[in-house]
Amino acid sequence: MTAQEELNKATVLRFNKEVLENGSINAINELISPEFINYTAPPGTPNGPQGIIDFTINMMHKALTGISVQIHDQVIENDKVVTRKTIYGTQVGSFMGVAPSGEQVAINIIDIITLKNGQYTEHWSMRDIQDMIDKSAKANNR
Template identity: 45%
Template sequence: MDTQLEENKKTVIRFNKEVIEQGNLISFDELMDSGFINHSAPQGTDNSSQGMINTFNNILRPAMPDIKVAIHEQLAEGELVTTRKTISGTHTGIFFGISPTFKKITIEVIDIVRIKNGKYFEHWGINTLPAVLQSLK
């Protein structure tokens, strides 16, 4: 397989482990392009890299301090890496205004990331977060 495609997949794996799971801001800065755009950010919210790290470190991680990411599949073509993954953890903190339920949360995700020069440049994604939030109410 193309070495660049494998490197792009490794970049996405690193982001998921070091940034989402561990909240590592140094890794985040190393992996994000200054022109990053999150095309999946909710309308009216920050679609830059700062909006993305805010979601992970100020919403997800406080709600689920034991957060884990399991990558199930990855496909790479050109600059794009598509990843099917599960983000899970125990709901022990406030989560979008919902008090802790101490339930196990599992969010299914499919992401497409454009990697340029080894960094996240664009993101598109779909996930089951709305259904998960509804189940906690």
């Protein structure tokens, strides 16, 4: 692995810890390029750091408490980092159209990140929210 690939891997790990787990807006502003494009963001989400703030801080952190991220695998090639991970948290609010269950939920994700100069420039993601849907249905008698 090249020195740049090591830096890119470390940047993605930092994002998962400081942004997803801890909700750090300072880390968002440091790690997300102003030109950042999130190709799998909800409709109407702005590009750049504000889009990450809107989704992660204003949506995810309001819906899930006690967030932790478990990294299962990472594949790094040149300027891209692919991460397979699970986000855990207790769902206390509606998230991605799913009513709260009050239960700990698992969201399985595969992310593809492009980085330049230590910042995220592009993002694609596949999310599996079935665990959250199942627990919501059970809690809300659906």
